[in-house]
Amino acid sequence: xxxxxxxxxxxxxxxxxxxxxxxxxxxxxxxxxxxxxxxxxxxxxxxxxxxxxxxxxxxxxxxxxxxxxxxxxxxxxxxxxxxxxxxxxxxxxxxxxxxxxxxxxxxxxxxxxxxxxxxxxxxxxxxxxxxxxxxxxxxxxxxxxxxxxxxxxxxxxxxxxxxxxxxxxxxxxxxxxxxxxxxxxxxxxxxxxxxxxxxxxxxxxxxxxxxxxxxxxxxxxxxxxxxxxxxxxxxxxxxxxxxxxxxxxxxxxxxxxxxxxxxxxxxxxxxxxxxxxxxxxxxxxxxxxxxxxxxxxxxxxxxxxxxxxxxxxxxxxxxxxxxxxxxxxxxxxxxxxxxxxxxxxxxxxxxxxxxxxxxxxxxxxxxxxxxxxxxxxxxxxxxxxxxxxxxxxxxxxxxxxxxxxxxxxxxxxxxxxxxxxx
Ligand code: ASP
Ligand code: MG
Numbered sequence: 230x231x232x233x234x235x236x237x238x239x240x241x242x243x244x245x246x247x248x249x250x251x252x253x254x255x256x257x258x259x260x261x262x263x264x265x266x267x268x269x270x271x272x273x274x275x276x277x278x279x280x281x282x283x284x285x286x287x288x289x290x291x292x293x294x295x296x297x298x299x300x301x302x303x304x305x306x307x308x309x310x311x312x313x314x315x316x317x318x319x320x321x322x323x324x325x326x327x328x329x330x331x332x333x334x335x336x337x338x339x340x341x342x343x344x345x346x347x348x349x350x351x352x353x354x355x356x357x358x359x360x361x362x363x364x365x366x367x368x369x370x371x372x373x374x375x376x377x378x379x380x381x382x383x384x385x386x387x388x389x390x391x392x393x394x395x396x397x398x399x400x401x402x403x404x405x406x407x408x409x410x411x412x413x414x415x416x417x418x419x420x421x422x423x424x425x426x427x428x429x430x431x432x433x434x435x436x437x438x439x440x441x442x443x444x445x446x447x448x449x450x451x452x453x454x455x456x457x458x459x460x461x462x463x464x465x466x467x468x469x470x471x472x473x474x475x476x477x478x479x480x481x482x483x484x485x486x487x488x489x490x491x492x493x494x495x496x497x498x499x500x501x502x503x504x505x506x507x508x509x510x511x512x513x514x515x516x517x518x519x520x521x522x523x524x525x526x527x528x529x530x531x532x533x534x535x536x537x538x539x540x541x542x543x544x545x546x547x548x549x550x551x552x553x554x555x556x557x558x559x560x561x562x563x564x565x566x567x568x569x570x571x572x573x574x575x576x577x578x579x580x581x582x583x584x585x586x587x588x589x590x591x592x593x594x595x596x597x598x599x600x601x602x603x604x605x606x607x608x609x610x611x612x613x614x615x616x617x618x619x620x621x622x623x624x625x626x627x628x629x630x631x632x633x634x635x636x637x638x639x640x641x642x643x644x645x646x647x648x649x650x651x
Contacts (some may be wrong), residue, residue: 231397232354233258236268236364236387240404242306242645243273251402252313253462255359259319264294264354266394268364268387269310271302276380292337296366296377300326303363310362320358324349326366326375330393331386331605333367333376336519340367340376341384341444343419345393353579384445392452399454403442403463404646406470408433408440408634410486413645415627418637419621422485423466426473429581430456430484432613436577437490443643446470462646473581484589484634489627490575491620493523494548495605497540499557500565503530508539510562511555518554520547523575536565540606542617545571573605574623576614576628590614596633602626 235258236613259265261463270276279298284507290298308322314321326582353360364383369376378385384401391399400414408430409419425433427450440458449470459467469475501507508527515522523542530537544552552569583589593614597604602625606617618626629638 230262231264232266232391232393232394233398233400234266234268234391234396235400236383237269237310237461238272238383238401238403239273239275241402242269242310245309248272248306248309248313251521252310252317254316254461255310255314255321256319258357262632263361266354266396267310267359267361268383268388268390269303269306269361270364272306275302275305277282277386293374296337296375299377300363300366300375303365307361307363307546311359314359314361320356321361322353322358322363323363324353325363326386327368329360329362329390331362331367331389333371333378335369335372335374335376337374337376338371339379339519342367342378342389342448343370344626345389347390347393350390361388363517378444379442381439381442382444384442385448388448388452388454388456389447391454392448396454398457400450400457400459401445402459403440404460404462405440406460406463406465406642406644408470408486409642411627411631412438412489414424414625415489416631416637418639418641420636420638421642422468424469425485426469426474426476426581427470428473428612429579430470430612432577433486433488433521436488436613436615437447437492437575438486438488439572441470453501460644460646463644482580483586483634484578484580486579486636487627487630487634488577488579489623490577491623492545493542493575493617494545494569494571495540495542495571495617496548496555497563497568497570498540498549498564498566499538499568500534500536501539502563503535503537507562511539511558514554514558515543515551518550518556520551523593524606524615526606534625542573542575542606567610572620573617574620575615575617575628576626577613578634579613581612583614584611592633593630596629597626600625600629602629606612 311321311323332344333340456470
């Protein structure tokens with residue numbers, strides 16, 4: 230039997246009891262004859278608490294030190310989990326990301342994995358031990374400093390290790406029984422999805438479904454690592470994320486689900502001169518500040534004024550930085566005004582089958598209209614339609630859309646065991 234990588238999220242290891250429960254599951258997998266490599270997140274809300282602490286000490290904590298602080302959360306989990314496993318009579322060894330050979334670039338807070346050299350992990354499993362790795366962290370090749378991969382990054386650590394070790398599967402454990410057609414916290418009769426393609430899962434992750442870290446899905450698709458999303462609180466089958474050929478056509482629905490994202494903000498640059506190069510200037514400045522932009526809409530310019538408005542959405546956390554960048558740009562791009570709104574969110578309808586089914590957008594927009602929801606912006610991909618709406622209307626929009634496409638089930642299947650979804 231081969232190597233199994235198991236990743237446990239914060240809600241699965243929230244307290245001593247959770248740690249012991251997870252330890253039993255790991256030992257059971259080992260007893261089945263697998264080599265087991267475990268990736269852990271910080272216990273419960275530890276990462277948020279450490280962030281709060283940092284912000285109390287400094288309004289803009291130094292990025293290097295913030296990473297040093299946040300990685301401590303995962304180090305606590307890995308050590309106590311190793312203790313609990315050892316207590317069950319199974320040898321376990323914990324490793325920091327750096328010890329496990331997770332090599333990254335030097336971008337603090339959003340580092341990318343550039344290589345994994347898991348020599349010590351290979352040695353540990355060859356010795357018959359369970360290897361426990363601290364998620365969400367690595368070490369920069371250039372600066373030799375400790376880095377973090379961005380919030381939720383432990384999933385990516387798990388898939389990167391699974392790839393480097395040639396594991397047969399990467400199991401991602403959270404507090405829900407896999408992937409559902411909508412967040413069961415908002416839509417209690419959301420339907421469980423047994424198998425989902427990488428492409429649809431990517432759209433779900435990129436558009437706010439908190440079930441998997443975006444980069445982990447990209448990584449898994451690139452290296453063809455099957456992901457098995459499950460709950461650590463039950464023995465239900467969960468969801469397999471696989472190649473589209475492995476999702477049988479009986480199961481492949483036209484619409485696979487509705488995702489939502491509360492973390493968006495919108496910036497409108499009002500009165501931009503409608504001439505060549507202005508949009509390029511705006512988005513070059515934004516890119517230089519390493520800010521990711523999501524949707525962009527430019528209005529037709531008013532003939533009388535030759536001015537146009539450009540709106541775009543971005544992550545709320547980048548809002549202040551983007552406003553600063555654009556304020557500095559006011560002399561270069563002679564726009565009239567800047568409007569920042571962080572009370573917006575995004576609702577997305579996702580499904581590989583929408584490619585060849587006409588009328589999907591009409592039905593989506595009608596459902597929103599019937600629920601009295603105004604659409605602020607629209608964007609589409611081949612297998613997704615997203616709208617920006619007022620943040621206060623997100624839950625209603627998700628419910629209305631889910632119902633309009635008959636995605637619900639009669640028997641309530643979704644159990645949310647923990648509370649945070651990770
Ligand atoms: N503990 C980190 C976070 O809360 C990483 C993770 O959970 O994957 O974002
Ligand atoms: Mg977490």
